[in-house]
Amino acid sequence: xxxxxxxxxxxxxxxxxxxxxxxxxxxxxxxxxxxxxxxxxxxxxxxxxxxxxxxxxxxxxxxxxxxxxxxxxxxxxxxxxxxxxxxxxxxxxxxxxxxxxxxxxxxxxxxxxxxxxxxxxxxxxxxxxxxxxxxxxxxxxxxxxxxxxxxxxxxxxxxxxxxxxxxxxxxxxxxxxxxxxxxxxxxxxxxxxxxxxxxxxxxxxxxxxxxxxxxxxxxxxxxxxxxxxxxxxxxxxxxxxxxxx
Amino acid sequence: xxxxxxxxxxxxxxxxxxxxxxxxxxxxxxxxxxxxxxxxxxxxxxxxxxxxxxxxxxxxxxxxxxxxxxxxxxxxxxxxxxxxxxxxxxxxxxxxxxxxxxxxxxxxxxxxxxxxxxxxxxxxxxxxxxxxxxxxxxxxxxxxxxxxxxxxxxxxxxxxxxxxxxxxxxxxxxxxxxxxxxxxxxxxxxxxxxxxxxxxxxxxxxxxxxxxxxxxxxxxxxxxxxxxxxxxxxxxxxxxxxxxx
DNA sequence: GTCAATGACTTGTATATACAAGTCATCAGC
DNA sequence: GCTGATGACTTGTATATACAAGTCATTGAC
Numbered sequence: 315x316x317x318x319x320x321x322x323x324x325x326x327x328x329x330x331x332x333x334x335x336x337x338x339x340x341x342x343x344x345x346x347x348x349x350x351x352x353x354x355x356x357x358x359x360x361x362x363x364x365x366x367x368x369x370x371x372x373x374x375x376x377x378x379x380x381x382x383x384x385x386x387x388x389x390x391x392x393x394x395x396x397x398x399x400x401x402x403x404x405x406x407x408x409x410x411x412x413x414x415x416x417x418x419x420x421x422x423x424x425x426x427x428x429x430x431x432x433x434x435x436x437x438x439x440x441x442x443x444x445x446x447x448x449x450x451x452x453x454x455x456x457x458x459x460x461x462x463x464x465x466x467x468x469x470x471x472x473x474x475x476x477x478x479x480x481x482x483x484x485x486x487x488x489x490x491x492x493x494x495x496x497x498x499x500x501x502x503x504x505x506x507x508x509x510x511x512x513x514x515x516x517x518x519x520x521x522x523x524x525x526x527x528x529x530x531x532x533x534x535x536x537x538x539x540x541x542x543x544x545x546x547x548x549x550x551x552x553x554x555x556x557x558x559x
Numbered sequence: 560x561x562x563x564x565x566x567x568x569x570x571x572x573x574x575x576x577x578x579x580x581x582x583x584x585x586x587x588x589x590x591x592x593x594x595x596x597x598x599x600x601x602x603x604x605x606x607x608x609x610x611x612x613x614x615x616x617x618x619x620x621x622x623x624x625x626x627x628x629x630x631x632x633x634x635x636x637x638x639x640x641x642x643x644x645x646x647x648x649x650x651x652x653x654x655x656x657x658x659x660x661x662x663x664x665x666x667x668x669x670x671x672x673x674x675x676x677x678x679x680x681x682x683x684x685x686x687x688x689x690x691x692x693x694x695x696x697x698x699x700x701x702x703x704x705x706x707x708x709x710x711x712x713x714x715x716x717x718x719x720x721x722x723x724x725x726x727x728x729x730x731x732x733x734x735x736x737x738x739x740x741x742x743x744x745x746x747x748x749x750x751x752x753x754x755x756x757x758x759x760x761x762x763x764x765x766x767x768x769x770x771x772x773x774x775x776x777x778x779x780x781x782x783x784x785x786x787x788x789x790x791x792x793x794x795x796x797x798x799x800x801x802x803x804x
Numbered sequence: 805g806t807c808a809a810t811g812a813c814t815t816g817t818a819t820a821t822a823c824a825a826g827t828c829a830t831c832a833g834c
Numbered sequence: 835g836c837t838g839a840t841g842a843c844t845t846g847t848a849t850a851t852a853c854a855a856g857t858c859a860t861t862g863a864c
Contacts, residue, residue: 492787526618
C-alpha cells in the first residue's frame with residue numbers, strides 16, 4: 315500500500331467538494347457510509363475527516379453530520395513561503411532577477427538567527443522579485459550549506475526556490491515571519507527604484523525543518539506602492555491564507 | 560468521565576511544555592510511556608499529540624520521538640485581532656491612551672472599505688497603544704454605527720475593545736489584514752515620538768461577521784523599533800500565531 | 805578505525821469492538 | 835394542534851491488537 319488509506323479518502327472527499335459534487339452547505343455521507351464505500355474501518359475515515367476539518371473545509375459536531383463549509387482548502391504554509399504562488403493567486407505575473415549568489419560566512423546576526431557557529435559557510439542570494447515586470451521586492455536569503463549547495467546548480471531565474479527545494483526533498487516544516495518597516499538603503503533604493511530613505515515593508519523569515527533545525531533566513535523588502543502582504547483568517551477554522559499586491 | 564482523556568493528556572503535556580519541564584528542543588516521552596503514565600491506550604495519547612502538533616507545539620516523524628518546538632500554543636484568530644493579547648503573550652505590559660472618539664461620516668475610502676454609502680455615520684477612534692509605557696502603535700479604527708454605538712459608553716482606556724465586543728455578543732468572524740510601510744505624517748510623528756517621514760509598519764484590517772458583513776476598518780501604524788508583528792506557521796498544521804515586539 | 809548489518813525501539817497505519825452522548829424525526833398522549 | 839417521550843442514527847471517546855516503516859545505537863566483520 316503506497317499511499318495510506320486515510321489520505322486516499324481525504325483526497326477523494328476534497329475532490330468532491332472542489333468539483334461541487336458536494337456543494338457548500340451540503341452534508342457529508344455518514345462515517346458508516348464512508349466506511350462501506352472505501353472498505354475501511356472508522357479509524358482512517360475519521361482521520362480523513364479530521365484533516366478536512368483542519369483545512370477549514372467541513373464542520374464538526376457530535377451527533378450531526380459534517381457540513382461542507384468551503385470549497386478550497388487553505389494552504390497557509392505554501393502561500394506564506396512562496397512569492398510566486400502568492401503572486402499567481404492574485405493574478406499577477408511573477409518574475410525574478412538574480413543579482414548575486416555566493417558561498418560565504420554570514421554576518422554575526424544572521425549566523426545567530428540560523429543557530430550557526432560564527433564562521434560557518436552559508437549560501438547567500440540577493441534576488442529582485444518582479445510583479446508584471448515591475449520591481450516589487452528585494453530578497454536577501456541565507457541557506458545553511460547542506461541545503462544551499464544544491465541551489466548553486468539550479469536555474470534561479472526560472473521559478474520558485476521553494477518549489478525547487480520541495481522537489482529535492484528538503485524538509486521545510488515551519489516558518490516564523492516578522493514584519494516591520496525600514497528606510498531604503500542605497501542597494502534597496504537602486505534595485506527597487508525608490509529614493510534612499512523611502513519606507514519599505516520588511517519581512518524577516520526563519521524557516522526550519524520538522525526537528526526545529528534552521529534551514530533558511532531571509533530579509534525581504536517590499537516596495538509598498540507595488541506589493542503588500544495580505545492575509546485572511548477566520549474564527550472557526552485555523553485556516554489562514556496570504557497574498558501579495 | 561467529565562473531560563475526555565485525550566484532553567487531559569494534552570493539557571498536562573501543554574503544562575509541562577509551558578512550565579519548561581519539557582524544554583524547547585527536548586524529546587517527549589514515547590507513546591508507550593505516556594500510555595502507562597495516564598493508564599490510557601494509544602488512541603487518546605495519539606489524539607493528544609495530534610492536538611499539540613496542530614498547535615505547533617511539537618514536531619512529528621515516523622520512528623522519531625516528537626520534539627518540543629515552541630512553548631506557547633497558537634491561537635490564530637484571537638492573537639491576530641487583539642493587541643492586548645499579543646502583548647501579553649510576549650511578556651509586555653500593554654497600555655492605551657484614547658486620543659479621540661467621534662461619531663462622523665468617514666472618508667470615502669474608508670466608507671468603501673466598509674461597503675457603506677458615502678454619507679453613513681460611523682464611530683471613529685484614534686488610540687495610542689503602549690508597550691511598557693512606551694508609544695508603540697497608533698490605531699485609527701472605524702466601526703459601523705450599530706456596533707460602534709456601544710463603544711461610546713465603554714471605558715476605552717481600560718482594556719481590549721475586542722474582548723469588550725465579544726462579551727457584548729458581537730459576531731466577529733473573519734479578518735483580512737494588509738501590511739505595508741508608510742512615512743510618518745505629522746500626527747503619527749507627534750504621538751509616536753518619531754520624526755516626520757520615519758518609516759512605520761502599517762496594518763490595515765477589515766473585520767467581518769460570519770455573513771461577510773463588514774464591522775470594523777482599522778489603520779494601525781507601528782513604530783518599528785518598539786513593536787513588530789510576528790507570526791508562526793507550520794506545514795503540517797494550519798497553526799499560525801501573531802505577536803508584537 | 806571504518807563501515808555495514810543487526811535489532812530494539814518508535815511512530816504511522818489499520819482493524820474490530822464497545823459504549824457515551826448528541827441530533828432529529830416520528831409517534832403517542834393530551 | 836401541541837408537547838413530550840421514544841428510538842434510530844450519528845459522531846465522540848476509548849480499548850486492544852497487529853503490522854509496516856523509519857530511527858538509532860550497538861555489534862561484528864574487515
